[in-house]
Amino acid sequence: MIRTTLSAMALVAATTHIAQAQDPVTIDFAYPYASAFDVTFDAILPKFKEKYPHIEVQFRSAYEHYEDGTNTILRESVSDNLPDVTMQGLNRQQILVEKGIAQSLTPFIAQEDTFETDGYHAAMLKLSTFDGDVYGLPFAVSLPVGYYNMDALAHAGVSEAPKTWEDMIGVCQKLIADGSNNPVYWDWAITGNWFLQSLMWTQDKATVENGRLTLDSPEALIALETVKSIVDGCEMKNLTSDQAVASFSAGELPMLFTSTSSVGRVERAKGDFTFATAAFPGLTGKPKGLPAGGNAAMLTSTSDDPEVLAAAWTWLTFITSGEGAAEVAKTTGYMPPNQAANDVILADFYDQNANKRTAVDQLPLLRDWQAYPGANGLAITQVIYEGLEMIATGEADDMEELQEELVEQVNDLLPTN
DSSP: OOBOOOOHHHHHHHHHHHHHOOSOEEEEEEOBOHHHHHHHHHHHHHHHHHHOTTEEEEEOOOBSSHHHHHHHHHHHHHTTOOOSEEEEEGGGHHHHHHTTOSBOSHHHHHTOTTTGGGTOOHHHHGGGEETTEEOEEEEEEEOEEEEEEHHHHHHTTOOSOOSBHHHHHHHHHHHHHTTOSOOEEEOTTSGGGHHHHHHHHHTTOOSEETTEEOTTSHHHHHHHHHHHHHHHHTTOOOOOHHHHHHHHHTTOOSEEEEEGGGHHHHHHHOOSSOEEEEEOOBSSSSOSOEEOEEEEEEEOOOOOOHHHHHHHHHHHHHHHSHHHHHHHHHHSSOBOSOHHIIIIITTTHHHHOHHHHHHHHTGGGEEOOOOOSSTTHHHHHHHHHHHHHHHHTTOOOOHHHHHHHHHHHHHHHSOOO
């Protein structure tokens, strides 16, 4: 059963205590990707404590990735050990709503006179809205981009970033001829089959239509063939995402295609070379669309204490507000989905940080990062992951045959009605 409201008494008490409570109160909080967000919350927490000294935020162990975050929450709901606030991938919110784990934020929002003017616009809230109710406030939004060691490209005779995947493979060939033994990593393994969905949206094709996956479509075959051409044409090694970011930062990997989220991490760790980001290549030109990555803050508290709920709401809104969201942009490469952060706090930020601006310039291409339907959504993600892994390791050679296998396995996992 979906939890859409709190009792009127608890809600009134909670919203009153947001501003008035001074008794110490502790809330539990969990988020993913320590390598990306530890530095962000290190910056946010002191500001929060200065403003709300009576609220103690207790951090749980970070989720390894979004699938781990969702699986953890599902287990904790069974053991009655849920955190008060959790960060979940934008494509993993629906299952928590359907299972009644996430609480609707709409009653809290209704009590906030200035909520709309605080920068939460409908376009961003739509990513976390289900059946008319808001269940999450977007915290960090990303799009895929290209990372380039411009010195390595110049040494190979390349003066500009490639515009298409065919162009990129040509750059790989020049880098290989120039002595590179690993010219690129294309982040096929990134969470939620995000890069496969990127190739689908590039063709303006959704991966999910009317409750069914479109893996049997011509666009899906083109996507698989494109992955195969990148792996083969670039002699791509099968790294992990962390290995690829570390290798790029060390100057060993000339090109990297991944989320904009790692820009801050690369800038802090990179060697002595010219680093630049550029728009995600398309098939024949500019992509027609790209999936929105990132995460949202959700209320999963099981407490009936108005002060705990008030504290959880206060933390949730602070980290997604202008002040908190600005730290996301400053410390990572994510875009803050709060207009106040972009228009006021970060007024000149992107003019001075061109590598972080690349994703912002791609915002007109924003499409949904789609969840797979039914209770087996995570299992479907794993099936597609394993199929892509077969391409990355050279185990799969015939893409039409692989497509048929994926379609058969995925269809067995979809809801029957």
